[in-house]
Amino acid sequence: MMKKAIQYISSSILLSLCTIFIACSISYSFNGSSINYNEVKTINIDKFPIRSAYVWAPMEAMFYNTLADAYSNKTKLQIQKRNGDLQLSGEITEYSQINKSVSAQGYSNQTQLKITVNVRFVNTKNRTQDFEKQFSGTAEYDSSRQLADVQEELVQQIIDDLVDQIFNATVANW
16 A cells, blocks of 8 residues: 555656746847847947047957947847947946055066956837946066067957946946
């Protein structure tokens, strides 16, 4: 009698689990965006001019290209020159370096490179999502090295971080 009761309980549990697995469906989007493509089809991304006191000229093109690539690769949005359903504009407002730490001898050990970008985002299909916001990214390097030796690598690293922040704020809705 006990054996039949155990079999009955086991069968009931198995049947319940199967029903739960069949009834539940979980949908994930791994492209990182939550865009309603029935409404939003295009995006225009303006150039982000450098408006900081300290300037490294290649940074403007690096930032624009990385930003445009992110939207092109992670969404189905078509990039156009103007009047997109989504619109991104702004400027690079800060490019600076500061001494981050000092050695026992009183010399700088680490230097921090910082980039700040002011972003204006307009969603013509849902104006409640519009914003103007600043995003900042930093990277550190050993002060024994010259900035010119590490600049391109660090700037790209910071830009990648900034683009992720901007992408998440505009279309990921995390």
